[in-house]
Amino acid sequence: MKQILYVMFLSVLLFSCSDKLSPEEEAYIKRIEEHRAQVNEFMKSDPRSPFNFKNKVEFHELNYFDVKPDFVFTSKLYEYPEKDTVIIYGTKGEPRETVKFGYVKFRYDGEEFKVNVYESTGKDGTKYYSIWFTDKTTNKESYGVGRYLDFEKQDDPNYIYTVDFNLAYNPYCAYNPNYSCAIPSKEDYIPLEIKAGEKKFHN
Template sequence: MKRLLLICLLFISHQLLAQSYQDSIANHRENYKKEFLDSKSSPLKEADLSYLRFYEPDVHYRVNCIFKKSENVKPFNMSTSSGQKQEYYKYGVLSFQLQGKNMELNVYRSLSLMRVSQYKNYLFIPFKDATNGKDTYGGGRYLALETTDIQNDSVILDFNKAYNPYCAFSDGYSCPIPPKENHLTVGIEAGEKTFGKVH
């Protein structure tokens, strides 16, 4: 009887945690939509928000990563969709396991954003995966972290928060192109999908 009660409690606890995670991703996506309306440079109007599409939240794409900070790095020009160059430097490398495979993603820091107090801790993770050009935007997607998210050389990376560059919604923007070292061979079926409106 006690064992059955324990199993029931564990099941309920798991369900509550799963629901809590679903709610947190739903809140994150509502804030994401709101940012389009608050930004003067936004490619979307309120009527466009209904065309934003996402995978269902999946906690398996929330991964624990080991972080190794880069040393003696020099700035480089990251290619963009417009042909313009944007200066970044490699801040470090994230190592993690996903779908039973060992993977790595480079983390970058923008030299221009470092000078803006609001974004001084901003870290940038552009990536491509096997879903690009199918379920997700062909040019890849982005993830964001802050330097303060990294504690004791570890950080949680949540692909459910992967988002599209502005170029996925409209022409006329200069969007960083994920470097080859950030091309994943697996499909990341999490985060934002292709925009549901042709532009």
């Protein structure tokens, strides 16, 4: 599921001076809710869904935090001068090589945070980029392994990316133990309660 960029929404202020939502915020919330409905339908019905893979898992609708427009940020991709190859582990214990490629950053409540972006290589040689993280909700309200954000790298070094935590999702191992998923490292911990995106599936 590809990350959705909301450029039009980000052209206006993310915060309203009153409790009433702006039309742009209302439209954004509606888009996120529609996206979540599409994900639920995929998970329920598509044969590629983790609920329909090997040992079929009982489906119920995914759990989400309320949509929060103030958890949408923009950032350049800051590449590390030296791109170290690091080992991360899957939930079945297998080591995986990945490259710590760069990071994005954002400010929240007056503090600055950064989130690593990793470069991996698929079996066909295609490179793909990933964000995975844990935060202060991990293993409480959100999945204990961590959550993911899709990231599509652009060739333009000045490109401004959307980092939307309302689109944070659980890896497939959160639903079906037949899957193994990358475990975020200690460095991928964000010391913040990110009450946006997907919650735990199994309570």
